[in-house]
Amino acid sequence: MSLAIAKCISLIGLNGSVIDVEADIGIGLPGYTLLGLPDAALSESRDRVRAALINSGEIWPNKRVTISLSPAWLPKRGSGFDLAIAAALLAASEVEPIDRLSNVIILGELTLEGKIKGILGILPALMAAKKAGFDKAIVPVVNAQEARLVNDLEIIAMSTLKECAIWIRTGESPTHSIAESYVENKDSEELDLSEVGGQLQARKALEISAIGGHHLLMIGPPGAGKTMLAARLPSILPALDREGALEVTALHSLAGKVSNDSPLITQPPFVAPHHSATRAALVGGGGVNIKPGACSLAHNGVLFLDEAPEMSSGVLDALRQPLESGSITISRSGASANFPSRFTLVLAANPCPCGRFTGTGRNCSCTPQSVRRYLNKLSGPLLDRIDLQVEVGATGRAGLSQIGESSQVVRARVMDARKIAATRFSSYYWKSNSLIPAKYLRNEFAPESAGLLFLNRALDRELITARAFHRIIRVSWSIADMHQHLIPTLLDIEEATSLHERSFV
Numbered sequence: 379m380s381l382a383i384a385k386c387i388s389l390i391g392l393n394g395s396v397i398d399v400e401a402d403i404g405i406g407l408p409g410y411t412l413l414g415l416p417d418a419a420l421s422e423s424r425d426r427v428r429a430a431l432i433n434s435g436e437i438w439p440n441k442r443v444t445i446s447l448s449p450a451w452l453p454k455r456g457s458g459f460d461l462a463i464a465a466a467l468l469a470a471s472e473v474e475p476i477d478r479l480s481n482v483i484i485l486g487e488l489t490l491e492g493k494i495k496g497i498l499g500i501l502p503a504l505m506a507a508k509k510a511g512f513d514k515a516i517v518p519v520v521n522a523q524e525a526r527l528v529n530d531l532e533i534i535a536m537s538t539l540k541e542c543a544i545w546i547r548t549g550e551s552p553t554h555s556i557a558e559s560y561v562e563n564k565d566s567e568e569l570d571l572s573e574v575g576g577q578l579q580a581r582k583a584l585e586i587s588a589i590g591g592h593h594l595l596m597i598g599p600p601g602a603g604k605t606m607l608a609a610r611l612p613s614i615l616p617a618l619d620r621e622g623a624l625e626v627t628a629l630h631s632l633a634g635k636v637s638n639d640s641p642l643i644t645q646p647p648f649v650a651p652h653h654s655a656t657r658a659a660l661v662g663g664g665g666v667n668i669k670p671g672a673c674s675l676a677h678n679g680v681l682f683l684d685e686a687p688e689m690s691s692g693v694l695d696a697l698r699q700p701l702e703s704g705s706i707t708i709s710r711s712g713a714s715a716n717f718p719s720r721f722t723l724v725l726a727a728n729p730c731p732c733g734r735f736t737g738t739g740r741n742c743s744c745t746p747q748s749v750r751r752y753l754n755k756l757s758g759p760l761l762d763r764i765d766l767q768v769e770v771g772a773t774g775r776a777g778l779s780q781i782g783e784s785s786q787v788v789r790a791r792v793m794d795a796r797k798i799a800a801t802r803f804s805s806y807y808w809k810s811n812s813l814i815p816a817k818y819l820r821n822e823f824a825p826e827s828a829g830l831l832f833l834n835r836a837l838d839r840e841l842i843t844a845r846a847f848h849r850i851i852r853v854s855w856s857i858a859d860m861h862q863h864l865i866p867t868l869l870d871i872e873e874a875t876s877l878h879e880r881s882f883v
């Protein structure tokens with residue numbers, strides 16, 4: 379036989395397409411042609427595949443070799459095609475036809491020695507394979523745990539090309555001991571809210587944010603505990619359901635951030651890029667392989683930007699698309715990828731550029747202009763989406779000795795409150811309080827009349843803006859759910875107002 383076809387998956391973002399890898403060994407001058415829009419890494423596969431075959435004791439056909447990847451128009455990237463190319467070549471070199479390759483997806487990169495290396499994005503690739511009707515896949519051993527997350531897909535884990543050659547000829551799968559289980563995310567390492575002393579208002583803001591999905595801004599001097607607080611927000615969010623967990627794991631898989639031992643990410647992620655992060659690091663990008671950025675890695679979880687005013691305006695501006703649409707589209711050289719990115723944004727800022735403006739402001743050396751300029755970096759479209767703002771003061775000695783409620787206790791309350799909201803929104807297209815459209819806030823979702831009157835008065839006296847009016851009502855719904863009030867009361871409205879911006883509008 380001189381022609382064989384193996385199946386592989388090409389990933390663009392989270393979207394995978396089945397690729398036919400055809401190998402033809404023909405008569406003619408010895409040579410190697412690779413057809414079908416390969417990128418540079420893929421074009422180099424010839425040398426890797428040849429060395430791997432020879433070092434595995436196989437013979438490189440001294441004939442005219444043509445490899446064709448189809449559909450031809452689809453861009454194909456990376457080195458994950460190596461194993462499929464080698465398999466197709468092996469099958470094509472056999473005297474008797476072998477049809478073992480027709481119903482299996484083959485993924486893996488080869489070393490020159492003939493070992494099979496792990497690849498990024500195994501989970502999304504195999505999800506696509508399953509969707510396309512495949513029920514069997516050959517994957518690198520290191521990716522096997524992650525591959526097993528896909529239901530009803532037979533996984534054959536291999537570590538060398540030699541094992542693959544034996545399987546092609548005899549159908550015999552290698553045996554690798556791979557722990558069957560996936561370990562649930564260990565609770566012991568989880569951060570707990572009880573470790574934060576004092577900070578009652580900030581703790582409450584975190585809880586309200588967790589209930590209604592409200593974005594949050596914390597202002598306070600360095601060392602006041604803003605990062606500690608933010609890092610504990612995921613611990614009071616409900617664990618991800620299986621669908622959400624797979625989605626998050628698939629995104630992390632593309633970025634190579636999945637643990638081989640316990641791949642499934644079941645807790646809401648917490649992602650905290652440094653303030654010097656580039657736009658690409660935040661929203662995603664990269665060269666040939668489009669990778670998700672911090673915004674997408676924080677999908678279904680929390681994106682924390684410490685010292686947010688230090689970030690460049692262009693980078694902060696890039697947050698607009700995910701905040702508006704819950705997803706990010708990235709286009710690169712003929713391909714475009716869409717990544718989900720619905721996260722709770724937590725911003726932290728110092729009260730002024732020097733960070734020492736507390737209490738009377740005696741230690742601060744900043745001019746009023748520079749303070750305004752500093753905080754104004756956050757103004758406009760970004761701040762429009764922040765429902766909650768709290769000041770986080772330095773914790774005094776009394777505060778440090780106060781032990782707050784544990785995350786478990788708060789999380790139970792958050793889940794009860796979310797249940798109430800879910801029932802209320804069952805016939806609407808949004809599911810959380812932070813997403814109630816403005817036009818509903820004066821009728822179907824208005825607070826009790828005393829509360830509405832309070833806000834209307836504040837609006838008339840120009841104490842709050844129209845935008846703030848909406849945001850306060852949304853937050854008041856989360857407070858009402860927390861207290862199990864049917865609709866927001868005047869007290870809920872007052873509490874929501876106290877968690878609103880004061881330093882700047």
Ligand SMILES: [Zn+2]
Binds near residue numbers: 734
């Ligand atoms: Zn200062």
